[in-house]
Structures are given as structure tokens and as C-alpha cells.
Amino acid sequence: MTAKAFPLLVLTGACLLMGYHSNLQAQAQQIELAFLSDIHLQDVYAPLHSPEFKGIFNPKTGKYATIRSMKSQLNSTRLFNENYFAFIQALEDLRHKGIQLVVLPGDFTDDGQPMNVLALQGILNSYARKYRMRFFLTTGNHDPVKPFGGTGGKKDFLAGDGSEQALAGDADFFPSEEVAVSSQINYWGYEEITRALADFGFFPAAEDIFWAHPFQELDVDGYDFRRALENSRLDQRLYRAENSQRLLPDASYVVEPVAGVWLLALDGNVYAPSGEDWSGSSVGFNQAVTAKRHQLKWIEKVVLEAEKRGKTLISFSHYPLVDFHDSASDAMKSLFGEKKFQLARVPSRETSSEYAKAGIRIHFAGHMHINDTGMFKEAVSGKTLYNVQVPSLAAFPPAYKILTLPEPETMEISTIQLETVDRMDEFFDLYRVEQQWLLQTDDPKRWNPRILDARDYLDYTRNHLLQLTESRFIPTDWPENLAAVLQELSQMDLERWAGMGSEDGENFLMKKLEETNQTERPDDFQGKLIEDFYLLKNGDELGKNLIPAVRLRFYESFFLKLLHKPLSESQVLDAQLVRFFSIFKQLYHSLPSDHFLIDLRQEEIRRFEKKPSSLETTPQR
Structure with a gap:
């Protein structure tokens, strides 16, 4: 993608570029925004x-x-x-x-x-x-x-x-x-x-064409920067907290930084009184949908005003508005438990419905440190809401998103992965001092020093995820027998198990558990299932690119073999493994999340192939 600059001026005091807005109106260039x-x-x-x-x-x-x-x-x-x-x-x-x-x-x-x-x-x-x-x-x-x-x-x-x-x-x-x-x-x-x-963004700037917050009228035609600045004080942007008489700030705002584009910033933080203090929540819009009901009414007004004036409205918040597990979250709750895998953070269908009905069509979110694209179609109104999960720069996969607007109803989204990071190893020698300390004190929580052998930042974050999976995720989130057997099964074992009935499958898996650590691993597939699961769950297409082609081909053929695999609740481990691969399959066959196009008019998501002119339409789900 070719980046094209805009003649933007950053406000430093009272300085303002003459003719700024008229110059912007004359721009025929594509608009580009980055999300970090x-x-x-x-x-x-x-x-x-x-x-x-x-x-x-x-x-x-x-x-x-x-x-x-x-x-x-x-x-x-x-x-x-x-x-x-x-x-x-x-x-x-x-x-x-x-x-x-x-x-x-x-x-x-x-x-x-x-x-x-x-x-x-x-x-x-x-x-x-x-x-x-x-x-x-x-x-x-x-x-x-x-x-x-x-x-x-x-x-x-x-x-x-x-x-x-x-x-x-x-x-x-x-x-x-x-x-x-x-x-x-x-x-x-x-x-x-x-x-x-x-x-x-938290307050209006002289460069902005328009700026407003939820507690004032959307007076676009009569917009005046100085008046907007006077009315933007935080003490004028308060709402009453749930189960409390106290008032809390809401830092939401809408801004038009360039002609034709409105950015809708939603403050989804929710706090609850805790004695004389407050406790924060990481749940997001499942709580904000009731705790910040005023936001929904304001969103409806912003949407109507944007539509009336032909503005492209782009919503963003820290929190997602749509299931970010490729519609697999309910299955994950059934297998792992509702309190595992941070599943409380998944927006419910009721929550997604409220924001879709309010009129949000495209929403960029973070919070989960994953790469994903989600889509929700509201049943009554028929409105479609697209949720783009922006990965974290502090975790795997380290990446950011670029949104290009070739035209108002078309959005090209590309994901830029960070591989090489200057000064990445600046503290590695200091970590080696820490490692020596842990060895001398015989600390049982010593970490594996292989993370310091990382080739680049991508490799470093991947190693971070792998060690985190081993030390924290598997012990806390996974059924013990399921995690153990997944680390022992070879490709040949899986093919044999796929052809068995539930009872025979259960006996076969239990026997594999008894053989844990007693047999040599016959192929480099063994022990990789959980690793590949996290690459897909966290990285989506970026993670899929890191799975060797031989394993990808196996998964595609293996999913077909499981189509007629019986499931019996009485055969616990066998049923867990069937459910695991059902979830794995949903994560594998995801909506595009690397380089893709969202056509709001046609309500389509199209994946960009290696040749930019070639587009593949992905069916809606």
C-alpha cells in the first residue's frame, strides 16, 4: 500500500495553518489511519x-x-x-x-x-x-x-x-x-x-473540523472551537455510577480530524464503589451497556448526524463489541469453563445487538492482545457490525492495523507485523543477572533462558507466549487429562482415534495417558497441538502463517475425518477431544484478519491475496 500524507498541523499554542480546512477539502488522496x-x-x-x-x-x-x-x-x-x-x-x-x-x-x-x-x-x-x-x-x-x-x-x-x-x-x-x-x-x-x-483527542483542537462529547448537543453547523473547548472540561462530562450517588467521568468523544471522517472514541471503562475507593473492571461493554446507558443514546445521535452529512463513522474503544473467537466462545465455555480463557470479556449477543442497533458498523478494539475480525448481524434490524481486533505491541502477535479509505463505504485493512525492533535486546544481559540470582536462591519459578536466544521481536513474543502457555495457561485453564493427552498424541495416534467409536476412543486415550513420558516422540507433530491452538487463537492468520505447511495439510484432512466422529458424554476425555477439535476448526477457518477489505454497502469481507488485484469473497456467518 502506498501511504499518502495529509497536510496536518499539530496545535502548539495558538498556531494554525492558514487555509488548512480548504486545503483538506481539496485533497483527492486516500485517507489512511493507523491503529496501535x-x-x-x-x-x-x-x-x-x-x-x-x-x-x-x-x-x-x-x-x-x-x-x-x-x-x-x-x-x-x-x-x-x-x-x-x-x-x-x-x-x-x-x-x-x-x-x-x-x-x-x-x-x-x-x-x-x-x-x-x-x-x-x-x-x-x-x-x-x-x-x-x-x-x-x-x-x-x-x-x-x-x-x-x-x-x-x-x-x-x-x-x-x-x-x-x-x-x-x-x-x-x-x-x-x-x-x-x-x-x-x-x-x-x-x-x-x-x-x-x-x-x-480528549479535548478539542483547533485543527479539528468538529469535536463533541456525550453531554452536549451535536451542533455541527454552529460548531465553534473556542466554545467547544470551554464545554469540554471533565467536570462537564460526568454520569452517575450504578448503585451509587457519585459521579464519574466519561472521556468519550467524536472528532472530525479530516474532512468526511468522524472518529468515535468510546470510553468503555466501568468502575464500582469499593468502600471509600473504586474498583475497576476489565469486562468491557457487557457492563458498559447498562452502566453507561447514556452512551448508547449518544451513539444513535452521532450515527444519524454522520449519515445525514455523508460522514464515514469509525468507532474505536479499548473493548470489543463482537465475539473475537470466530464464534467459538460458547463452545470454549462448554469445554473449559465460563471463567477460563478470559471468556467473561467476550461480548454477549445481547451486547453486540445493542450497539449494532445503535448504528455502529465498523469498530476497532484492543484489550485481548489478539488478531481477529468478527462480524455480527442484528436479527431484527438486519444491521451488521464489524469488529476489528487490533493486536498488542506488547504480546504475540506484535502488530498494528492500517485502515485505508479509498471511498466512503469501502475499507481496506492491513495488518503490519513487527519483526525487527531496534534495541530489543538492550536488557538481555540484565536478565542474565536475574537468572543467576534465581539459580543461587533455588527459586522454583526459574524461567527458561532460551527466550534470550530470540532471533527478532516476533520470535521473542512467540517464545513469551509459549513459556506463558506452559507455566500459566495450561495449569489454570485446561482440563488436566485433556492437556496431557494433547501433548502426547502423534499424527498416527490422531488418525487411529478419529476412526474409533466413543468407548474405544476413550480407552485408547486413557492408555496414552498411562504411557505419558514413557515413549519416544515419533514425529515433530507430537506436542504441537496446544502450541498451534494458541497461534491460531491469538494470531489468527498471522499465527497460521507460522504453522508448518505439513501440519496445515494434516489439519485440513483431519477435520474431514472428524465429521462423523460420535460424541458420548459418558466418555469424558473422548468427548473433550472432539470438542477441542471442533473449536480448533472454527479458529482455523476464520474471517480474514491479515489484509482484507470490508465493503459496507455490499456487507462483504474480501481477503486480499498475494496479488493485490485478486479478491476472494468470504461468506458471511
Whole structure:
């Protein structure tokens, strides 16, 4: 895709380019926007202003690194350290492509601490000033962890000897730990975060053609920047929390940064009173659909106004609006349990229906750290809602999305995967110090040092996912016998099992369990089923590209063999394996998620093949 720049001017004080809007109106170029989600930015060289702790000295840079331990990274669904460099790499990539409109759908920081918010502010200001890039943010559950902020802390900063150091805003925050104190690790709330990042969508800018929030009239014809700025204060954007008389801020907004395009930023965060404090939720729109009912009414108004004026409306939030497991979530709940695999975060059909009826047609989301495209057709109105899951830069697959608008009803979406990231290995020697500490203390949670042999950032995040699967996902999310047998079955075993009845299949699988670790693995297929499952679940087409062709061919033929495989609830393990492959098949045969086109007029998704002129229509489901 050829990137084409727009003559955008970043507001620095009262400066405004003469004739800006008229020049934009005259542009005949394609509009391009980038979506970078779940950056989880942490300042890896933060000034902590702490007398007790500076960080760990890095000889490569001559500076103290304020990084989290590798042990903590390998127990988390996100990286804390190397994603800092991945974010810079993505911005450099966009700069070279000439893309100037950039959307960050939440979790742009890791827990909204001053050190991280200010680091993000500095990076965005730099790219805005130097390259005239504009950024539009919405909040995620890791940005205002609490709506009004509060004392915060982390136990797992890497200390000079390789041990972990607790850091908090108060010495008593971790009662059983030796705590270093720094105000930089406290939580900021909406007021502090939006004020620091005010230039990035949360408030109107002079460059905008139009800007509004849910608590004011949509007066497009009478729009006045100064009046919009006066009315955009956070204390004028409040709603009453559920089961409480207290008011909470809602940072949602709609903005027209270039002629003809409206960006609808939905703040999907939900908080509940917890004594004198507040607790946040990561569930998303399943709760926001009732807790923020005012948003739905506002969305309806925005949609009608956009349609009346011929605007292309693009919705984005931290949270998804459609099932992001290729319609396999109900089957996953049946097999794994409703509280496993973060399945509580999957929007219900009722939730998807509400937002589809409100008129949202295309929605970009993050939160899940996966690559996916979902589609929902509302039964009564017939309206179709497309949900594009933007992967995280802090997890596998590390990627971002580019949306190109060749015409108002047509959307070309490409997924740009980060492979090479400059300075990716900047802390690897420090992790080796940590590894020595763990060995000396005989810590049972030692991590596998092979992750430090990663060829590039893609390989690094893949290794992160594999170790996380082994140490956390399998023990907590999987039925024990199912996980064990999946790691033992060979290709020949699976072909034999596929031709068996339920009782014979159960006996065969139980015998395989008895032979666990007693037989040599006859092929490189054995032990790869769970790995391939996560590559598909998290990466979709990006993950599928990493599965060897020989295994892909086997899966395609194997799915056909299972069409007539009986299922008996009394044969527990056999039934679990049948269900697993049913889910696996749904993830395998997904909607396009790499490079594709959404035709809103025809309600079609078409996959781009290697030749850009060749389009393959994917049937709706």
C-alpha cells in the first residue's frame, strides 16, 4: 500500500495553518489511519526520584534501567520492557509510510502512573512536532486503574543484584515487603491523565473540523472551537455510577480530524464503589451497556448526524463489541469453563445487538492482545457490525492495523507485523543477572533462558507466549487429562482415534495417558497441538502463517475425518477431544484478519491475496 500524507498541523499554542480546512477539502488522496493498541508503555529509564531505588545499572547505556523482572514478564499476558522499543519502532514505521493519523485504543500506558503517562506524552509530542502526526486516544482498564487515582505500587522491579524490588507510593503499601518509595508509581486518575494527554483527542483542537462529547448537543453547523473547548472540561462530562450517588467521568468523544471522517472514541471503562475507593473492571461493554446507558443514546445521535452529512463513522474503544473467537466462545465455555480463557470479556449477543442497533458498523478494539475480525448481524434490524481486533505491541502477535479509505463505504485493512525492533535486546544481559540470582536462591519459578536466544521481536513474543502457555495457561485453564493427552498424541495416534467409536476412543486415550513420558516422540507433530491452538487463537492468520505447511495439510484432512466422529458424554476425555477439535476448526477457518477489505454497502469481507488485484469473497456467518 502506498501511504499518502495529509497536510496536518499539530496545535502548539495558538498556531494554525492558514487555509488548512480548504486545503483538506481539496485533497483527492486516500485517507489512511493507523491503529496501535495495548502499548502498555512503561518508561524503562524513568526518573523515580527515590532515595532507596534508582533501578538496575545498564552498562550498555550508562543509565539506570527501571525495568520489571523477566520472571514477572513470563507470568503476564504482556511484556513490560521491550514493548517500549516496539512502540518506537511502530511510530518510525508509520513515519516512513507517511501516515499521520494514529489511533491508540486504550492501555496506552501500563497502569497510568505519572512516569508512564509523562513518557508517553513526551514521545507523542515529539512525533507530532517533528512529523505533524496526530494521535487520538481512548482509555483502557490499564490507564485510569481507578477513576480518581490513588496510591499504587509494583513488587517486581529488577534490582542491581538480579532480585526483585518492591516500589510504591507509600512505604506501607506492601506490608510484608521492603518497599522503595516513589510518587512516580502511584495511579493517576482521569483528571491527571487527560490533562497530560489533552492534545491527543480528549479535548478539542483547533485543527479539528468538529469535536463533541456525550453531554452536549451535536451542533455541527454552529460548531465553534473556542466554545467547544470551554464545554469540554471533565467536570462537564460526568454520569452517575450504578448503585451509587457519585459521579464519574466519561472521556468519550467524536472528532472530525479530516474532512468526511468522524472518529468515535468510546470510553468503555466501568468502575464500582469499593468502600471509600473504586474498583475497576476489565469486562468491557457487557457492563458498559447498562452502566453507561447514556452512551448508547449518544451513539444513535452521532450515527444519524454522520449519515445525514455523508460522514464515514469509525468507532474505536479499548473493548470489543463482537465475539473475537470466530464464534467459538460458547463452545470454549462448554469445554473449559465460563471463567477460563478470559471468556467473561467476550461480548454477549445481547451486547453486540445493542450497539449494532445503535448504528455502529465498523469498530476497532484492543484489550485481548489478539488478531481477529468478527462480524455480527442484528436479527431484527438486519444491521451488521464489524469488529476489528487490533493486536498488542506488547504480546504475540506484535502488530498494528492500517485502515485505508479509498471511498466512503469501502475499507481496506492491513495488518503490519513487527519483526525487527531496534534495541530489543538492550536488557538481555540484565536478565542474565536475574537468572543467576534465581539459580543461587533455588527459586522454583526459574524461567527458561532460551527466550534470550530470540532471533527478532516476533520470535521473542512467540517464545513469551509459549513459556506463558506452559507455566500459566495450561495449569489454570485446561482440563488436566485433556492437556496431557494433547501433548502426547502423534499424527498416527490422531488418525487411529478419529476412526474409533466413543468407548474405544476413550480407552485408547486413557492408555496414552498411562504411557505419558514413557515413549519416544515419533514425529515433530507430537506436542504441537496446544502450541498451534494458541497461534491460531491469538494470531489468527498471522499465527497460521507460522504453522508448518505439513501440519496445515494434516489439519485440513483431519477435520474431514472428524465429521462423523460420535460424541458420548459418558466418555469424558473422548468427548473433550472432539470438542477441542471442533473449536480448533472454527479458529482455523476464520474471517480474514491479515489484509482484507470490508465493503459496507455490499456487507462483504474480501481477503486480499498475494496479488493485490485478486479478491476472494468470504461468506458471511
